[in-house]
Amino acid sequence: xxxxxxxxxxxxxxxxxxxxxxxxxxxxxxxxxxxxxxxxxxxxxxxxxxxxxxxxxxxxxxxxxxxxxxxxxxxxxxxxxxxxxxxxxxxxxxxxxxxxxxxxxxxxxxxxxxxxxxxxxxxxxxxxxxxxxxxxxxxxxxxxxxxxxxxxxxxxxxxxxxxxxxxxxxxxxxxxxxxxxxxxxxxxxxxxxxxxxxxxxxxxxxxxxxxxxxxxxxxxxxxxxxxxxxxxxxxxxxxxxxxxxxxxxxxxxxxxxxxxxxxxxxxxxxxxxxxxxxxxxxxxxxxxxxxxxxxxxxxxxxxxxxxxxxxxxxxxxxxxxxxxxxxxxxxxxxxxxxxxxxxxxxxxxxxxxxxxxxxxxxxxxxxxxxxxxxxxxxxxxxxxxxxxxxxxxxxxxxxxxxxxxxxxxxxxxxxxxxx
Amino acid sequence: xxxxxxxxxxxxxxxxxxxxxxxxxxxxxxxxxxxxxxxxxxxxxxxxxxxxxxxxxxxxxxxxxxxxxxxxxxxxxxxxxxxxxxxxxxxxxxxxxxxxxxxxxxxxxxxxxxxxxxxxxxxxxxxxxxxxxxxxxxxxxxxxxxxxxxxxxxxxxxxxxxxxxxxxxxxxxxxxxxxxxxxxxxxxxxxxxxxxxxxxxxxxxxxxxxxxxxxxxxxxxxxxxxxxxxxxxxxxxxxxxxxxxxxxxxxxxxxxxxxxxxxxxxxxxxxxxxxxxxxxxxxxxxxxxxxxxxxxxxxxxxxxxxxxxxxxxxxxxxxxxxxxxxxxxxxxxxxxxxxxxxxxxxxxxxxxxxxxxxxxxxxxxxxxxxxxxxxxxxxxxxxxxxxxxxxxxxxxxxxxxxxxxxxxxxxxxxxxxxx
Numbered sequence: 001x002x003x004x005x006x007x008x009x010x011x012x013x014x015x016x017x018x019x020x021x022x023x024x025x026x027x028x029x030x031x032x033x034x035x036x037x038x039x040x041x042x043x044x045x046x047x048x049x050x051x052x053x054x055x056x057x058x059x060x061x062x063x064x065x066x067x068x069x070x071x072x073x074x075x076x077x078x079x080x081x082x083x084x085x086x087x088x089x090x091x092x093x094x095x096x097x098x099x100x101x102x103x104x105x106x107x108x109x110x111x112x113x114x115x116x117x118x119x120x121x122x123x124x125x126x127x128x129x130x131x132x133x134x135x136x137x138x139x140x141x142x143x144x145x146x147x148x149x150x151x152x153x154x155x156x157x158x159x160x161x162x163x164x165x166x167x168x169x170x171x172x173x174x175x176x177x178x179x180x181x182x183x184x185x186x187x188x189x190x191x192x193x194x195x196x197x198x199x200x201x202x203x204x205x206x207x208x209x210x211x212x213x214x215x216x217x218x219x220x221x222x223x224x225x226x227x228x229x230x231x232x233x234x235x236x237x238x239x240x241x242x243x244x245x246x247x248x249x250x251x252x253x254x255x256x257x258x259x260x261x262x263x264x265x266x267x268x269x270x271x272x273x274x275x276x277x278x279x280x281x282x283x284x285x286x287x288x289x290x291x292x293x294x295x296x297x298x299x300x301x302x303x304x305x306x307x308x309x310x311x312x313x314x315x316x317x318x319x320x321x322x323x324x325x326x327x328x329x330x331x332x333x334x335x336x337x338x339x340x341x342x343x344x345x346x347x348x349x350x351x352x353x354x355x356x357x358x359x360x361x362x363x364x365x366x367x368x369x370x371x372x373x374x375x376x377x378x379x380x381x382x383x384x385x386x387x388x389x390x391x392x393x394x395x396x397x398x399x400x401x402x403x404x405x406x407x408x409x410x411x412x413x414x415x416x417x418x419x
Numbered sequence: 420x421x422x423x424x425x426x427x428x429x430x431x432x433x434x435x436x437x438x439x440x441x442x443x444x445x446x447x448x449x450x451x452x453x454x455x456x457x458x459x460x461x462x463x464x465x466x467x468x469x470x471x472x473x474x475x476x477x478x479x480x481x482x483x484x485x486x487x488x489x490x491x492x493x494x495x496x497x498x499x500x501x502x503x504x505x506x507x508x509x510x511x512x513x514x515x516x517x518x519x520x521x522x523x524x525x526x527x528x529x530x531x532x533x534x535x536x537x538x539x540x541x542x543x544x545x546x547x548x549x550x551x552x553x554x555x556x557x558x559x560x561x562x563x564x565x566x567x568x569x570x571x572x573x574x575x576x577x578x579x580x581x582x583x584x585x586x587x588x589x590x591x592x593x594x595x596x597x598x599x600x601x602x603x604x605x606x607x608x609x610x611x612x613x614x615x616x617x618x619x620x621x622x623x624x625x626x627x628x629x630x631x632x633x634x635x636x637x638x639x640x641x642x643x644x645x646x647x648x649x650x651x652x653x654x655x656x657x658x659x660x661x662x663x664x665x666x667x668x669x670x671x672x673x674x675x676x677x678x679x680x681x682x683x684x685x686x687x688x689x690x691x692x693x694x695x696x697x698x699x700x701x702x703x704x705x706x707x708x709x710x711x712x713x714x715x716x717x718x719x720x721x722x723x724x725x726x727x728x729x730x731x732x733x734x735x736x737x738x739x740x741x742x743x744x745x746x747x748x749x750x751x752x753x754x755x756x757x758x759x760x761x762x763x764x765x766x767x768x769x770x771x772x773x774x775x776x777x778x779x780x781x782x783x784x785x786x787x788x789x790x791x792x793x794x795x796x797x798x799x800x801x802x803x804x805x806x807x808x809x810x811x812x813x814x815x816x817x818x819x820x821x822x823x824x825x826x827x828x829x830x831x832x833x834x835x836x837x838x
Contacts, residue, residue, distance in 0.1 A: 093814035097773060100766050140822065304820070306767045308727075341760070341821030347519050348725045354516060395512035401723070402760030403559065404823065 004050075006043040006064040007413060010386065011055045013075035015393050016040020017358060018052055019377035025294050025322030025367035031356040034394060035377075040075060044384040047412035052378045068415075070388050073407060074397065076358065077376055078147025078385035079339040080365035083275050083296050083326035085185075086137045087165040088118045088155045089125035092331045105305050105333060106229060106257070114332055115155070115189045122155040122165070131168045137329070138178045140337040143417055145406040147385040149178055150251075150326070150369045152223055154185030159208055162186050166218035177411040179385075181369040183251060184209060184219040187231050187239050202235045206242035214246035221272065221369075222246075225253040226262035233261040240269050249370060255280040256301075267291035273324070273368045277311045278302055285312070289319045294368035297360070298328035299345035300336050313350035323352075324368040325360040340405060343398040354395045384413040423469075425462040425483040426832060429805065430474045432494035434812050435459020436777060437471055438796035444713050444741030444786035450775040453813060454796075459494060463803040466831035471797045487834075489807050492826060493816065495777065496795055497566025497804040498758040499784035502694050502715050502745035504604075505556045506584040507537045507574045508544035511750045524724050524752060525648060525676070533751055534574070534608045541574040541584070550587045556748070557597045559756040562836055564825040566804040568597055569670075569745070569788045571642055573604030578627055581605050585637035596830040598804075600788040602640040602670060603632045606650050606658050621654045625661035633665035640691065640788075641665075644672040645681035652680040659688050668789060674699040675720075686710035692743070692787045696730045697721055704731070708738045713787035716779070717747035718764035719755050732769035742771075743787040744779040759824060762817040773814045803832040 018035035026033075041058035043050045051058060095113050099105065108114050122130065141149055153165035166182055173180040186205040194201035213219035222243030226236040230253075240250045249272045254262025256276035263284035266274035274280075274288055275296040288295060297311045316323055325346050328334035336342070339361050346357040366376025375383050388408040391397055397405060409417035437454035445452070460477035462469045470477060514532050518524065527533050541549065560568060572584035585601055592599040605624040613620035632638035641662030645655040649672075659669045668691045673681025675695035682703035685693035693699075693707055694715040707714060716730045735742055744765050747753035755761070758780050765776040785795025794802050807827040810816055816824060828836035 091811070091815060091818070093773075093812065093818040096766070096818040097814055100770055100772055144822070300821075303767065335819045336821035338821035347515070348722065351519055353519055354512075392510070393512065395516055396510060399510070399512040399515040400754045402719075402755035402757035402821070403563070 003061055003063045006045050006050060006062045008044040008066045008068070009041060009058055009062055009064045010068045010070050010075055010388070011041045011058065013040040013070040014038070014072055015074045016042070016052070016378065017074065017076035017394055018379065019077055019359060019363045020379045024372045025324070025364040026359050027320050027322050028317055031317060031323070031359045032353060034355050034358060036394070042378055042386070044413045047383055049378060049380055049382050049384045051380050068388065068408065072392065074389045074391050074394055076387055076389070077362045077378055078387050078409065078411065079145050079361050080369070080376055081141065081146045081149045081326050081339055082273065082324050082365045082368040083298060083328050084149045085152050085154060085330035086149070087130060087134045087151070087153060087168050088331050089121040089130060089133065090118070092117060095332065099306070109229065116192060118155045118331055119157050119189070119191060123158070123161050127164050127168065130165070131171060134168055135172060135176060137337060138172060138176045142178050142409055143406065144338045144340060144404050145387040145389070145409060146339055147178060147409065147411045148181070148366070148371065148375055150181040150183055150221070152183040152185040154188035157186065157188065157191035159204070159212065162209055163212060163218060166213060170218055177416045181221065181371070182219050183221040183223045184213045184248070185223045185225070187224040187236070189225065189230055198235070202238055206239045210242050210246050210248065214248050219248060221249040221251050223251040223253065226265060227253060227256055227260055228258055233265050236262070236265055237269070244269065251275060255284060259284060263288050266293045272370060276301070277316070278307065278309050280312065285315055285319045285321065288321045294324050294364060295321045296324045296326050296368050297346070297350060298326055298334065299349050300334040300342050301328045302349065303345050304334045310349045313346070313352050317356065322364050322367065323360050324364040325357060326365065338404070340397060341401060344401040347398045354398050357398060358394055384410055386410040422480055422482045425464050425469060425481045427463040427485045427487070428460065428477055428481055428483045429487045429489050429494055429807065430460045430477065432459040432489040433457070433491055434493045435461070435471070435797065436493065436495035436813055437798065438496055438778060438782040439798045443791045444743070444783040445778050446739045446741050447736055450736060450742070450778045451772060453774050453777060455813070461797055461805070463832045466802055468797060468799055468801050468803045470799050487807065487827065491811065493808045493810050493813055495806055495808070496781045496797055497806050497828065497830065498564050498780050499788070499795055500560065500565045500568045500745050500758055501692065501743050501784045501787040502717060502747050503568045504571050504573060504749035505568070506549060506553050506570070506572060506587050507750050508540040508549060508552065509537070509750070511536060514751065518725070528648065535611060537574045537750055538576050538608070538610060542577070542580050546583050546587065549584070550590060553587055554591060554595060556756060557591060557595045561597050561828055562825065563757045563759060563823050564806040564808070564828055565758055566597060566828065566830050567600070567790065567794055569600040569602055569640070571602040571604040573607035576605065576607065576610035578623065578631065581628055582631060582637060585632060589637055596835045600640065600790070601638050602642045603628060603638040603667070604642045604644070606643040606655070608644065608649055617654070621657055625658050629661050629665050629667065633667050638667060640668040640670050642670040642672065645684060646672060646675055646679055647677055652684050655681070655684055656688070663688065670694060674703060678703060682707050685712045691789060695720070696735070697726065697728050699731065704734055704738045704740065707740045713743050713783060714740045715743045715745050715787050716765070716769060717745055717753065718768050719753040719761050720747045721768065722764050723753045729768045732765070732771050736775065741783050741786065742779050743783040744776060745784065757823070759816060760820060763820040766817045773817050776817060777813055803829055805829040
């Protein structure tokens with residue numbers, strides 16, 4: 001039998017985690033099924049996976065000039081990070097120290113720090129500098145194995161500054177290996193110049209930002225920070241309905257500090273995801289189950305804010321809500337780019353098993369941003385977004401923490417990181 | 420004025436953290452004083468720091484063919500990690516998953532897992548393989564900026580296997596850039612073959628292991644795991660007195676799960692350090708203050724065991740106990756090599772400020788292993804153990820977490836890591 005020519009084959013993985021088959025997003029028992037192939041291998045042609053199986057099967061059917069021996073390693077889909085805020089200026093390590101000294105995140109925000117601190121800085125920063133800093137952050141994501149991110153605006157809070165932020169993401173999407181699902185988060189916070197005129201700001205987001213972002217294809221999703229101190233359920237509904245009408249997908253920062261009703265709104269409106277959920281109620285969990293929304297959990301944020309309350313991952317999983325994980329990368333409440341430390345936090349604090357956490361960081365995360373047909377698993381026909389980790393098995397990934405297990409990153413069939 | 424010739428100069432640090440001057444180990448207010456020099460620089464000759472100051476001062480007095488521009492970076496002493504267990508075989512990710520599923524660390528240990536699991540594996544592993552795995556771990560320490568570690572035996576628990584473990588450390592100390600302070604931890608746990616014969620095992624440690632380790636210079640310190648399920652205060656006293664008599668320094672795993680009296684014993688015997696202290700009593704803190712012992716806190720262990728109780732760092736600092744930080748790197752209760760994630764944990768969970776945490780990870784950690792006269796600060800005459808971090812200021816180090824900020828590592832004047 002003549003063998004077919006591939007552009008790249010990867011062989012001899014200790015464990016290849018395919019995440020293949022079954023219902024997507026995965027729920028409950030299926031979250032534990034990583035589709036492990038011992039001695040796994042795959043063949044890539046162009047940007048796509050052509051075949052995946054045992055090393056014997058792949059070598060019987062494929063040949064390639066470029067072959068990577070993954071002996072002693074885990075081969076898996078690149079991490080998908082479905083909740084990040086990578087477009088900001090400066091950093092907020094001073095507020096980090098203020099929190100250690102006893103101030104709460106909400107007290108710092110009320111005193112003009114927090115999100116509005118980043119807003120003032122972004123507005124004063126030229127677009128080229130925003131682009132350069134966001135690009136450096138994408139480099140870090142990639143180095144730690146993340147091949148696709150959802151990325152939000154939300155530190156501009158004016159039509160110009162929000163569109164500028166989204167344009168930075170669009171330019172990066174064209175020029176950087178990391179794939180981006182861009183989200184308009186004009187409703188991150190009411191900006192200071194609209195103090196006392198909340199209704200007008202909601203109208204600006206719904207009536208101006210959303211139509212522009214949709215028409216110019218600058219955003220694929222619209223998100224709202226539905227929380228006390230940010231936007232009410234009613235305001236969030238107005239904005240997200242406008243987004244739906246404009247053809248954008250929708251997501252919600254829901255029930256982070258209080259059971260504000262964000263998860264119920266997500267279910268009501270058919271959101272792609274309800275994110276955070278640290279304070280979600282039993283009723284909120286019931287509403288989410290079967291709504292089609294993916295619960296995107298952000299343990300990095302609970303950790304970084306040193307909250308005792310983490311999202312009730314086990315209750316969500318048991319209720320049949322599909323669960324994904326994300327970094328929530330942002331300068332105020334979760335300053336990490338690493339999905340690997342998020343997996344550790346998910347295991348330790350959310351009591352997710354390593355297998356559940358990996359499912360949540362790949363195929364379920366892809367589903368949370370509507371890309372499960374293209375990425376998030378190792379299956380013929382999918383994009384070849386693959387990472388090779390220097391670990392003996394998948395449990396080792398969250399177990400040995402605080403470092404970077406990534407040896408090789410492949411995005412759309414190209415080797416983009418070799419360490 | 421003619422300039423003197425250096426082998427290496429480092430210039431233009433955004434912040435050079437000298438940790439210079441004052442009482443060592445540092446206590447209370449002094450722990451916040453990093454001796455920051457803006458635009459800092461230093462000159463190295465051979466393995467030693469010749470001078471440190473402003474870039475202008477250094478350039479006025481020194482020239483060198485090798486110069487490193489540290490613009491935009493923090494320059495500081497290499498991390499000193501004063502509590503690690505790097506000599507073991509295999510890993511224990513299965514137990515990590517068992518804990519997530521609800522078993523406690525002590526339940527796993529009682530069922531034959533835990534330390535005794537590692538003991539069985541080490542005994543079955545040839546010395547060359549032990550050496551190779553420990554060497555790979557030291558590589559990781561160095562990559563993350565740790566230039567000196569205290570390193571314990573303790574997974575052998577027979578005379579031969581403990582000496583074999585210490586010999587691995589001695590061989591590594593000769594051949595690897597990371598400097599090692601070797602510690603005999605024969606009293607980590609009573610091995611299974613001594614079940615019902617605890618007294619005989621204590622005699623073996625005190626009467627055989629300690630004299631051999633001391634006479635052959637295989638150990639510099641002796642440590643005891645003084646805890647329920649391990650060794651009583653009385654047994655610990657017997658062992659540590661024998662160590663003192665043999666000329667070894669002493670350290671104690673004290674008050675980790677219960678206020679067992681380990682900290683009082685540390686004070687009584689003049690230990691170099693009392694380590695863990697999650698459960699230390701107010702009386703224990705009073706005993707430690709002024710005893711000369713350094714409190715070595717291990718927040719990675721509390722984090723990894725998902726305990727709600729962390730060591731009372733603020734109370735220890737306020738009582739005038741000098742505090743150091745360490746990874747507790749080991750396969751069961753703290754699988755991390757990174758002092759950087761330990762700094763983040765110290766800030767978030769121990770409520771240490773970034774400056775206090777950095778002091779605890781450098782000069783105070785050096786004091787905990789009796790090396791404060793040679794390492795732990797940037798001062799003329801000290802060893803040139805220096806790290807350059809790609810961060811704008813020292814607060815940023817714990818703030819941006821889950822990665823590796825290290826750009827360059829210099830050990831005894833030689834550049835050993837460049838990233």
